[in-house]
Amino acid sequence: MFIMFPSKVKILQRLPQLRHTFRCYTSFGKAACSRLVLGIETSCDDTGAAVLDERGAILGESLHSQKESTSEVGVRAVFTYKSYYLGDFFCHTCFSLKFCRTGGIIPTVAQQLHRENIEHVVQEALERSGVDPSHLSAVATTVKPGLALSLGIGLEFSQRFVRQHNRPFIPIHHMEAHALTVRMLHPVAFPFLVLLISGGHSLLAVARGVDDFLLLGQSLDEAPGDTLDKVARRLSLRKHPQCSTLSGGQAIELLAKNGDKKRFNFRTPMGQTPDCCFSFAGLRNDITITITKKEKEEGIEQGTLLSCVNDIAAATQHTVAAHLAKRTHRAILFCKANGLLPSSSPTLVVSGGVASNQYIRKALTVITETTGLHLLCPPAKFCTDNGVMIAWNGVERLREGKGILSPNIDVRYEPKAPLGVDMTAEVRAAAIRLPSVRIKISS
Ligand code: KG4
Ligand code: ZN
Numbered sequence: 044m045f046i047m048f049p050s051k052v053k054i055l056q057r058l059p060q061l062r063h064t065f066r067c068y069t070s071f072g073k074a075a076c077s078r079l080v081l082g083i084e085t086s087c088d089d090t091g092a093a094v095l096d097e098r099g100a101i102l103g104e105s106l107h108s109q110k111e112s113t114s115e116v117g118v119r120a121v122f123t124y125k126s127y128y129l130g131d132f133f134c135h136t137c138f139s140l141k142f143c144r145t146g147g148i149i150p151t152v153a154q155q156l157h158r159e160n161i162e163h164v165v166q167e168a169l170e171r172s173g174v175d176p177s178h179l180s181a182v183a184t185t186v187k188p189g190l191a192l193s194l195g196i197g198l199e200f201s202q203r204f205v206r207q208h209n210r211p212f213i214p215i216h217h218m219e220a221h222a223l224t225v226r227m228l229h230p231v232a233f234p235f236l237v238l239l240i241s242g243g244h245s246l247l248a249v250a251r252g253v254d255d256f257l258l259l260g261q262s263l264d265e266a267p268g269d270t271l272d273k274v275a276r277r278l279s280l281r282k283h284p285q286c287s288t289l290s291g292g293q294a295i296e297l298l299a300k301n302g303d304k305k306r307f308n309f310r311t312p313m314g315q316t317p318d319c320c321f322s323f324a325g326l327r328n329d330i331t332i333t334i335t336k337k338e339k340e341e342g343i344e345q346g347t348l349l350s351c352v353n354d355i356a357a358a359t360q361h362t363v364a365a366h367l368a369k370r371t372h373r374a375i376l377f378c379k380a381n382g383l384l385p386s387s388s389p390t391l392v393v394s395g396g397v398a399s400n401q402y403i404r405k406a407l408t409v410i411t412e413t414t415g416l417h418l419l420c421p422p423a424k425f426c427t428d429n430g431v432m433i434a435w436n437g438v439e440r441l442r443e444g445k446g447i448l449s450p451n452i453d454v455r456y457e458p459k460a461p462l463g464v465d466m467t468a469e470v471r472a473a474a475i476r477l478p479s480v481r482i483k484i485s486s
Contacts (some may be wrong), residue, residue, distance in 0.1 A: 078180035078441060079172075082434025083165060085197030086189025086217045087243060088153050090160040091430030094172035094179075097438055099227040103172025106429050107160040109153060154192035161200045168430060176208040181447060183213040183437025185220070187460035194456035205450035212448045213437045217428075218462040220436040222250050225392045225421050227435045234384055236416070238371055238407070241395030241427070242268035245321045247374045248462055249383050250392075253439045254446065256463025257383065259374045259470050260319025267363050268397045270323040271295050274330050274359050279346050295356045296400050302357030307333055309362040311369065318471035319374045321366065330359055361484075364406035368482055371407060375414045376475050390417045399423040405484045413480055 077096035084091040093104035169176065184201040186194060205212045221244070222237045234251040245262035265273075268291075275281075275291030286294035309329050312322045337349050349355065371391065378384045391411050397403060398420050411418040425432065440446050448454065 078438075079174055079178055080213075080434045080437040080441060081165070081168070081174075081176075081179050081182045082215075082430045082432070082437055083161075083182065083184040083197050083201050084217075084220075084428055084430050084433045085157045085161065085193050085200075086185040086187075087193060087428060088148050088156075089428040090157050090164045090197075091428060091433070092161075092165045092168035093430035093434045094168055094174050095227075095431065095434040095438055097442065099435060099438065101431055102174060103168045103170065104429070104431055105164045105167035105171065107156075107164050109148075109156050148190065150190050150192045153190060154196055157193055157196040161196055164430075165200070165204070176204070176210065179208070179210050181211040181213050181437055181441055183215050183433050183440070185217045185433055186214040186454055187216055187457035189217055189456075189458060191456065191458040194458065198454060198456050202450075202454065209450055212450055212452070212454065213440050213446055214448070214454050215433050215436045215440075216460060216462065217433075218244065218246065218248075219254065219256065220432040221394055221426075222248065222256065222392070222462075223253065223436055223439055224394065224425050224432040225419055226439065227431075228421055228425065229419060231390055231392065231419065232385075235390040235392055236371075236374060236378055236384060237392045237394065238367070238374075238398075239395045240267050240367065240393070240397040240403075242266055242272060242397075244395055245323075246462065247319050247370060249378060251383075253436075253443050257466045258461060258463050259377060259466055260321065260370055261467070262321040262323065264322055264324035265327070266397075267321070267323055267367065268292055268395070270327050270363065271359070271397070273327055274355075277331055277334055277345075278352050278355060279348055280352070282346075282348055283352065290396070292397055292400060295360050296402060298353045298356035299360040299402065300357075302353030302355070304354070304357035304361040306351065306354040307358035309333075309358055311362055311365045313366070313370075316471070317373065317474040317476060318467060319370045319377065320467060321370055323363070323366075326359075326362055326366070330355065360400070360402050364400075364403045364484075365482060367403060368406040368410050368480075369477060372410045372414070372477055372480065373470070373475050375410065375416060376477070377470050377473055379414070380473065380475070384416075388417055389415070390419055393418065393420045394426045396423070396427050398426050402484060406482050409480060409482050409484075 077098055080095050082093050088109035090107040094102045096102060182201055182205050184197050186198055218239060221239050225231055234249050237248050237250050239246050243266050245266040247259040249257040272291030275294045280286040280294040285297060309326055312326050337351055338345060341349060393407060404420060408418055
């Protein structure tokens with residue numbers, strides 16, 4: 044059995060005295076030795092590293108999240124940023140005056156924090172695993188897509204590391220890693236459909252192999268998590284007693300439970316465009332207009348909590364869920380019409396921070412039940428950015444002998460890098476009309 048489940052992972056991490064036995068295990072009565080991969084992630088604002096064996100057992104990991112950073116440089120930059128933009132500088136993810144990636148991450152600050160943390164994060168992952176660099180079969184590092192300055196730190200560190208220890212290097216596509224993580228936890232065979240939804244991503248693709256993807260649709264503007272975070276910020280939800288420690292998406296989900304989604308009728312985006320792309324900026328604009336109108340009606344200033352926050356949260360969440368469900372429905376129909384998924388047990392994998400939203404999951408469940416697909420969502424810990432997913436992508440590539448480079452080859456990072464073959468034009472040309480599906484979800 045080559046699958047390692049999270050509960051097992053915890054047990055292994057609690058038993059350091061057994062470390063030396065991890066690499067060799069018994070399979071059908073024969074001793075086999077597992078190859079080990081170090082994964083390094085610095086594409087955005089998380090510095091992550093992990094050591095995995097070939098079966099997907101996490102031997103050691105470490106993650107430094109800039110969202111929670113109290114580093115001096117983060118705070119300094121927030122104030123510098125403030126003096127330039129005069130906006131609201133509470134982090135859109137944690138709502139606190141720390142490092143802010145709101146109006147965007149500040150790339151130079153993200154770079155500085157990666158620089159400060161990478162050595163320690165990699166050291167910690169290695170120490171926790173009890174693995175010496177000389178025993179690694181490869182080092183896998185995110186080289187695309189992402190913030191140029193952030194990618195540069197991970198790549199520079201990794202190239203120095205592989206040269207120093209004479210280990211093979213595996214450059215990783217960040218979205219490929221997100222899409223494959225599920226295979227570390229469940230025996231999902233290719234091909235499968237994947238929906239990635241987070242603060243930075245929004246795409247639908249068919250995963251046909253480790254390095255073989257068909258891109259069916261992606262966001263034309265912002266990602267759904269970004270939209271939820273900005274709506275939460277515009278609603279000043281950090282001032283809400285129940286939401287001060289939550290991310291924007293979590294705050295919206297919590298308040299929506301006690302809200303009436305029918306009180307505000309936001310139009311589902313792109314209703315007249317029969318493809319699988321997403322757009323959230325127009326929806327956010329409609330929501331902002333409604334919030335401004337309600338503030339006038341209630342005679343309150345921006346920054347004060349509206350009496351109807353629950354209803355706005357519920358209507359926002361419902362519209363985002365409906366948009367995601369409809370584009371996913373069309374992607375499934377396109378796959379079926381073109382024989383892109385297996386006829387037996389076709390699977391939809393949903394990953395990314397937004398995938399932890401239960402209402403959105405239920406909306407997607409309605410679609411998968413209607414179309415006969417199996418829905419899989421990795422646990423939240425594996426949906427978000429970390430070193431584990433990069434190491435796992437390294438394992439998948441190592442097993443297939445794909446994209447493994449000798450340590451001396453110079454690799455460049457690529458801030459922009461599409462995932463796989465772009466099929467968005469073909470999907471649009473197919474102009475698939477959706478049958479009406481009633482998405483009735485009790486909050
Ligand atoms: O994948 P992730 O941790 O980080 C990146 O985007 O890189 O995703 C974070 C995003 C944030 O926008 C957050 O508001 C959203 O995921 N999120 C949620 C929920 N939990 C986190 N959105 C909706 N419902 C949730 N329960
Ligand atoms: Zn990501």
